[in-house]
Amino acid sequence: MAIFLRAAALSALLPASMASAEPQTVSWDIVAGLTTEIGPRLAGSPAEARARDWAAARLRKLGFSNVAIEPFTVRSYVRGEDRARLTAPYEQPLAITALGYSGTTPDKGIEAELVYFPTMDALRAAPAGSLAGKIAFIDHAMKANQDGSGYGPFGAARRQGPALAAQKGAIGTVIRSVGTDSHRVPHTGVTTFPEGVTAIPAGAVSNPDADLIARVAKQGKPMRLSLMLTGRTTENLPSGNVVADLVGRDPSLPPILVACHLDSWDIGTGAIDDGAGCAIVTDAALRAQRDGKALRTIRVLWAGSEEIGVFGGAAYAEKHGSEPHALAMESDFGAGRIWKVEMKLGAQNKPMAERISATLAAMGIVTGRDMAGGGADVGAIIAKQKLAVIDLAQDGTDYFNLHHTADDTLDKVDPALLEQNVEAWTQVLSIVANEPGPIAAE
Amino acid sequence: MAIFLRAAALSALLPASMASAEPQTVSWDIVAGLTTEIGPRLAGSPAEARARDWAAARLRKLGFSNVAIEPFTVRSYVRGEDRARLTAPYEQPLAITALGYSGTTPDKGIEAELVYFPTMDALRAAPAGSLAGKIAFIDHAMKANQDGSGYGPFGAARRQGPALAAQKGAIGTVIRSVGTDSHRVPHTGVTTFPEGVTAIPAGAVSNPDADLIARVAKQGKPMRLSLMLTGRTTENLPSGNVVADLVGRDPSLPPILVACHLDSWDIGTGAIDDGAGCAIVTDAALRAQRDGKALRTIRVLWAGSEEIGVFGGAAYAEKHGSEPHALAMESDFGAGRIWKVEMKLGAQNKPMAERISATLAAMGIVTGRDMAGGGADVGAIIAKQKLAVIDLAQDGTDYFNLHHTADDTLDKVDPALLEQNVEAWTQVLSIVANEPGPIAAE
Numbered sequence: 113m114a115i116f117l118r119a120a121a122l123s124a125l126l127p128a129s130m131a132s133a134e135p136q137t138v139s140w141d142i143v144a145g146l147t148t149e150i151g152p153r154l155a156g157s158p159a160e161a162r163a164r165d166w167a168a169a170r171l172r173k174l175g176f177s178n179v180a181i182e183p184f185t186v187r188s189y190v191r192g193e194d195r196a197r198l199t200a201p202y203e204q205p206l207a208i209t210a211l212g213y214s215g216t217t218p219d220k221g222i223e224a225e226l227v228y229f230p231t232m233d234a235l236r237a238a239p240a241g242s243l244a245g246k247i248a249f250i251d252h253a254m255k256a257n258q259d260g261s262g263y264g265p266f267g268a269a270r271r272q273g274p275a276l277a278a279q280k281g282a283i284g285t286v287i288r289s290v291g292t293d294s295h296r297v298p299h300t301g302v303t304t305f306p307e308g309v310t311a312i313p314a315g316a317v318s319n320p321d322a323d324l325i326a327r328v329a330k331q332g333k334p335m336r337l338s339l340m341l342t343g344r345t346t347e348n349l350p351s352g353n354v355v356a357d358l359v360g361r362d363p364s365l366p367p368i369l370v371a372c373h374l375d376s377w378d379i380g381t382g383a384i385d386d387g388a389g390c391a392i393v394t395d396a397a398l399r400a401q402r403d404g405k406a407l408r409t410i411r412v413l414w415a416g417s418e419e420i421g422v423f424g425g426a427a428y429a430e431k432h433g434s435e436p437h438a439l440a441m442e443s444d445f446g447a448g449r450i451w452k453v454e455m456k457l458g459a460q461n462k463p464m465a466e467r468i469s470a471t472l473a474a475m476g477i478v479t480g481r482d483m484a485g486g487g488a489d490v491g492a493i494i495a496k497q498k499l500a501v502i503d504l505a506q507d508g509t510d511y512f513n514l515h516h517t518a519d520d521t522l523d524k525v526d527p528a529l530l531e532q533n534v535e536a537w538t539q540v541l542s543i544v545a546n547e548p549g550p551i552a553a554e
Numbered sequence: 555m556a557i558f559l560r561a562a563a564l565s566a567l568l569p570a571s572m573a574s575a576e577p578q579t580v581s582w583d584i585v586a587g588l589t590t591e592i593g594p595r596l597a598g599s600p601a602e603a604r605a606r607d608w609a610a611a612r613l614r615k616l617g618f619s620n621v622a623i624e625p626f627t628v629r630s631y632v633r634g635e636d637r638a639r640l641t642a643p644y645e646q647p648l649a650i651t652a653l654g655y656s657g658t659t660p661d662k663g664i665e666a667e668l669v670y671f672p673t674m675d676a677l678r679a680a681p682a683g684s685l686a687g688k689i690a691f692i693d694h695a696m697k698a699n700q701d702g703s704g705y706g707p708f709g710a711a712r713r714q715g716p717a718l719a720a721q722k723g724a725i726g727t728v729i730r731s732v733g734t735d736s737h738r739v740p741h742t743g744v745t746t747f748p749e750g751v752t753a754i755p756a757g758a759v760s761n762p763d764a765d766l767i768a769r770v771a772k773q774g775k776p777m778r779l780s781l782m783l784t785g786r787t788t789e790n791l792p793s794g795n796v797v798a799d800l801v802g803r804d805p806s807l808p809p810i811l812v813a814c815h816l817d818s819w820d821i822g823t824g825a826i827d828d829g830a831g832c833a834i835v836t837d838a839a840l841r842a843q844r845d846g847k848a849l850r851t852i853r854v855l856w857a858g859s860e861e862i863g864v865f866g867g868a869a870y871a872e873k874h875g876s877e878p879h880a881l882a883m884e885s886d887f888g889a890g891r892i893w894k895v896e897m898k899l900g901a902q903n904k905p906m907a908e909r910i911s912a913t914l915a916a917m918g919i920v921t922g923r924d925m926a927g928g929g930a931d932v933g934a935i936i937a938k939q940k941l942a943v944i945d946l947a948q949d950g951t952d953y954f955n956l957h958h959t960a961d962d963t964l965d966k967v968d969p970a971l972l973e974q975n976v977e978a979w980t981q982v983l984s985i986v987a988n989e990p991g992p993i994a995a996e
């Protein structure tokens with residue numbers, strides 16, 4: 113009885129977050145460590161530099177060899193103050209975030225008529241010059257899908273919308289966040305102004321704020337917006353990759369490359385994007401040699417500056433493009449359940465592919481019929497070396513509730529799903545890193 | 555075929571928010587109107603004044619008589635800049651909101667050691683003077699309950715925590731939001747500094763930020779916090795109630811009083827707290843006479859300045875305390891499903907109570923065994939006149955995900971649940987407003 117009373121008394125003193133034990137895994141340690149001890153780590157920032165040091169120290173401690181920080185410089189966006197409010201027909205503060213590479217407003221902001229476009233197509237149809245002196249608002253209707261397929265088409269509002277509006281004379285652009293949540297946490301991400309198009313201030317408002325603008329637009333009354341986005345695009349900022357090896361029994365065989373990205377957007381803490389990815393690939397690499405060293409070297413790449421233009425992936429391909437690689441994989445879609453595997457493997461690797469399918473099928477993971485593409489950070493090395501690729505597709509139904517928002521925090525990582533990811537990756541790495549024969553895409 | 559093609563083409567041009575038809579009800583109109591055309595309406599602010607004018611015009615348009623704005627003045631809190639960040643052992647920005655009546659930091663903020671208390675009890679146990687020059691952090695473990703019962707006990711961290719810390723020497727207090735969500739949207743609300751206790755800066759961080767602080771505290775490294783809360787408590791700000799009647803067939807009978815509050819916290823738009831309440835009681839009052847006038851007058855009270863100290867309820871009781879009332883009800887717990895009715899009715903009203911129970915039971919609403927209490931805004935008139943009371947209890951499982959946050963927006967109101975509320979209220983008002991005999995609490 114006494115022991116029950118003591119447990120009750122203790123738990124009354126402990127908040128929920130501390131009363132529950134944290135998982136004792138390498139993967140949890142990494143994602144908890146990055147989000148707790150580093151937090152936001154924007155490409156080119158001092159925090160990203162701290163993250164590189166943290167990563168190198170952690171990888172050494174975990175037993176990796178050849179741990180290296182490989183520096184490069186980037187053009188990045190340094191956030192300032194982000195504010196917006198409707199000033200007509202109603203006074204309403206809006207939750208806004210600047211997009212990466214947004215143009216800069218004066219410190220006091222700008223104020224102008226706000227023109228509502230329900231879709232990118234509607235903006236495309238606007239006559240040349242019709243937005244002169246105005247701010248464009250671009251709406252869309254992105255919905256959550258398991259495979260994340262809404263992000264490509266609806267993300268155009270973010271990637272190309274501001275430039276398109278600028279070309280029609282707009283002095284600013286605001287978009288509905290490219291996200292599927294209903295919280296006042298707008299989604300950032302880069303926008304692109306092509307050569308010859310002057311960058312205009314560009315931001316995203318949260319979905320509830322976009323709903324408000326849509327309702328007001330429906331009333332047909334002229335809208336005005338006050339917009340202050342004082343961040344600046346800045347050249348030559350320091351960034352870098354962290355690369356480390358688990359050297360195989362036969363170091364002469366081309367290594368298996370597994371990647372994630374270390375940088376995160378500055379408004380969240382990079383838990384699901386992409387602390388979880390680094391956690392998954394690193395823990396799985398270690399577990400793949402729990403019964404002794406694997407035959408092949410497994411190399412982990414924690415890439416820098418992915419978010420603002422995949423600079424780390426390009427730097428890796430440049431530096432390591434002449435070293436042979438066997439196969440590349442990346443984890444950069446959160447920490448949801450792995451539900452599908454896609455492979456890009458040549459005919460001679462069919463027996464290995466069948467073993468992978470069978471092993472994953474036992475975990476409820478289906479083999480898809482599409483060609484594996486790899487992730488952003490391994491894209492350049494895959495293209496350069498025409499590498500074999502395996503994709504472990506994660507369930508992304510909730511991903512765009514959190515992606516690139518302030519809500520990307522550790523509590524969003526489910527330890528059980530993280531563990532499912534690590535185990536699926538471990539199964540795949542155990543097979544491919546012990547394959548003695550050639551591994552090739554064709 | 556043509557018509558299908560056109561519909562498809564049109565819907566491709568329309569975002570989701572505009573493609574779905576809005577409900578055509580008085581209740582939806584009110585909550586959509588208040589959140590869209592007014593938005594945040596803090597007690598004592600110009601927005602609250604606009605809301606009173608909006609309310610009076612809307613109630614007149616809806617056919618109410620004796621529509622009156624009844625002014626009073628209040629001591630309220632005018633928000634400034636709210637910022638906080640951990641500066642040691644890790645640099646981490648935090649999502650914070652000042653509590654109402656917080657003390658004011660210098661414009662550049664304060665920086666000090668942050669001392670972690672897992673519970674209010676732990677803070678109570680801290681020795682006198684032990685917080686001199688420090689900032690207290692108060693954690694807790696509030697969970698979501700259908701009846702909202704966590705808010706009372708765990709809300710003590712917000713209501714009394716800052717004053718308690720101040721009495722032990724603290725120069726600032728930060729609490730875990732009194733809320734049950736996991737978003738970077740901290741929950742505000744008033745805190746109280748008793749006579750003789752100097753107000754210190756006091757804010758709430760979001761749950762993910764509180765989780766972070768708890769994790770760092772667990773590591774045992776000293777923490778430091780930079781805190782900037784520049785808002786100010788301000789005296790003699792204009793506020794007021796809006797009162798309106800649906801005059802009954804027998805105006806000599808004491809009226810039924812139904813209340814909500816018009817003011818909202820400034821960081822959200824007051825959709826569930828308490829635009830929905832005003833929508834529900836007003837629509838139900840109108841529907842209760844859809845088959846002809848009710849016997850008794852139904853009076854609606856859209857109270858001002860509830861959030862900062864229930865000033866509207868006190869002003870109503872002062873101004874109308876000598877007029878007889880039959881019964882009071884209030885809706886101020888969101889827009890969740892009504893699941894229970896509680897009554898405070900005398901023995902002579904037993905037949906009426908049984909009819910109410912039977913009618914609501916047909917809607918799946920249970921009759922509870924507790925004494926009805928009424929809401930905050932009718933508390934003073936109930937106490938003064940010992941009024942009969944009926945409470946229609948709403949499901950509050952999700953309420954403290956949104957309450958007093960930026961996320962209190964229109965999209966959180968489910969039209970079907972709002973309609974269920976209005977129908978339950980209509981049933982009850984149809985019975986009580988047509989009761990010819992005396993209605994009394996005892």
Ligand SMILES: [Zn+2]
Nearest residue numbers: 373385386444
């Ligand atoms: Zn990513």
Ligand SMILES: [Zn+2]
Nearest residue numbers: 385419515516
């Ligand atoms: Zn990303």
Ligand SMILES: [Zn+2]
Nearest residue numbers: 815827828886
């Ligand atoms: Zn309320």
Ligand SMILES: [Zn+2]
Nearest residue numbers: 827861957958
């Ligand atoms: Zn409230």
